[in-house]
Amino acid sequence: MRIAYLNGVCVEHDAISKAIRDEVTWLLESGHDVRLFCYKCDYEDVPHRVVNGVGEVVFDPYFQSCELAVFHFGIFSPLFDALPVTPVGAGRIVVFHNVTPRELVPPQGQELIDKSMRQIGNMAWADHVLCDSQTNLEVLRAQGISTPHSVMPLAVSTDLQPPKHKPSSDDGVVRIAFIGRFVKAKGPLELLSALVEVAASPSAPRIHLDLIGNIAFSDQTLVAELRDEVARIGAKDAGRLTVELHGNASGEKKHEVLTSADIFALPTYHEGFCVPVIEALSSGCRVITYDNSNLPSICGGLGTLVETGNRRALADALSQVIGEVSSAQWIEGGYADFSGRAQRYVGAFDPSVIRRKLTAFVDEFVARKSRVRES
Template sequence: MPVDQLIGQARVVIVCPWFFQADAVGAAARETYLRLSYDDRFDVTALYTLNDYDDVKGRQVATLADLLLDPDFLVADVIIYVFAIYHEFFNAMLVGNGHAKQVVRFHNVTPKRFMPEKHWGVIDKSFAQIQNFRRADEVWADSRENLEELARQHVIGDHIHVVPLAVIPPAVAKLEDKPTDLIELLYVGRFAVSKGILDLVKAAAQLKSLTDTPFRLRLVGNMRLSDQDYVSSIQREIKKAGLEDVVEMVGTASNDMLAEAFKTSHIYVTASRHEGFCVPVIEALASGCIPVSYPVSNLRYIADGLGKLAADDTPGSLAEALHKVVESLSTPSALLSLDRGEMSAAQFDKMAAEYVEGFSPLRFGQNVSDRVGALVGDD
């Protein structure tokens, strides 16, 4: 690249404590880094405590003091903080580096009522730290739910923008191509109290009593980021309910295994109590899976009606919603029973593909580059 082009680049630093693989926050931080690095207007560096990605270049910093004194941080024109839970790094936005525009990507915080008591202290600190966002020049909310959460925390203004995440589906498939002799249900996500996996197992038990249609539920989760005590309670519940032949606890899956699970599944189901975005719903739609969930947080919005919301957040209501979708899938010539209305599998595939395109890396990259360009006066 010519030297004069390098000189003219805006220097961007992305501050994310953990660039973890198989984690929505780490993936979003990585995608932000990559998309900005593809833009010749920007010179991008990442600062972190841990980084799983070889294609994210930057530096490991251990403490807030190290961050504030980091040479790339000090010369940055734009600092992007990727926030999902309390970390001392996010106190840096109170002072910045004295001249950079500051941006916060907000991934939301799970409320205490959905978390074990041992985590309440850090949850309180996380909500308190949201007030630091008042020092930011822009705040990027992942979703409508996160925008509403910022308003509940009294962080408002026209500098707040909804900038949806990029989603790269593990698989692309069509619902109409899938055989329906066995209806495959899939959950993908962490195994944690807030994700409602015990409710999901109970809903599966009730569904078994509602339908004669054969079905299977697979639970795929990142064990590295899961609550091991909760994992044990899920295993006990499966055995207690006699669901060993219906519910399979896969645990951590390879990329190929995850792709195959999405390709062969008909329904993505979650009993999560709180989602700031819910990447698996977009992954499900891309792979020909109908999302079925509780009517809470961003799950109310993320499927855009191309799924089925339960009447309330109870296992019985989730089982009823699943029953309607399972029966419509297993009945020849029946139309799918979805929140947007009845439609054929072919119509679902077409509308889902159009909707998912709005979360493509290309669209995400354009959104992020436009926002950073505007901040540095290069739009």
């Protein structure tokens, strides 16, 4: 079957791009003919055509002859306007990743969010919408989209086994990881502020924080603020609290950080899915995050949820969990019990599981369309 994929970009350090790459790979390996149309693609193993606009897609012979068109949507893109003009008879599937609420972005970005919310209306032309989470499905319903829809989680690589013990059990340094874009809505400055407070307590152990984020997709003003704050902490609190800002860390570096970390902390104000939580649990990290959007669900009862925006509660939660992962009880058995439960939970997001679901859905979807045409 000839399948056209459409999205603005397919680039490194981006969750939607990874989902597209996964799906294209699985469908190719299942024997389908697949091509991605986009403005930029970093991956040579993804068959693609780089285009300059929606017109180049609409009149492309491959697109005109495709039997199925799959659109990923998480932010406004002119390519999403090809949905209503998909060739007659071709199936149309949208994978919906949600849109960041306008109140959580800087004023200069709110017009783009408004355009994105209006463009959600294009989904009325789709035959089916796949949502990453129940949260995203509820957003569709709130927007009045009645297109048939269902929930299919993203695939998250869970092949990393948590270590038998974390480095903190040897050197006493509690390691904390943050992974997310460096924007206000992800709360990196709130996390730094809370950790400065926690580290000031005489009873606190030494703490190390690793900050990992996609610089290109971040707020550059906030990145500069982060760098200034990290430098200030280094000059004032070195020894009690150390912080390292990695920026566009490689996959290997990210895995190294998570495998070593005792805690994954992300005081974010909105998540449609949140891949890093699953990656962190897979690596044996305790998780601390705010209690909004998809976060209570994605944590699977294994995270410490804090009232959104409550900075006092965030500092208290960090202090409590730091104390727990530093305790003899945790080192002697608590960690092994937790990491075992986490491994069982994250198995539901394993790529092999999601691959079976995705390929089975596509096969059944096409078969159903064929039966309708024949009737």
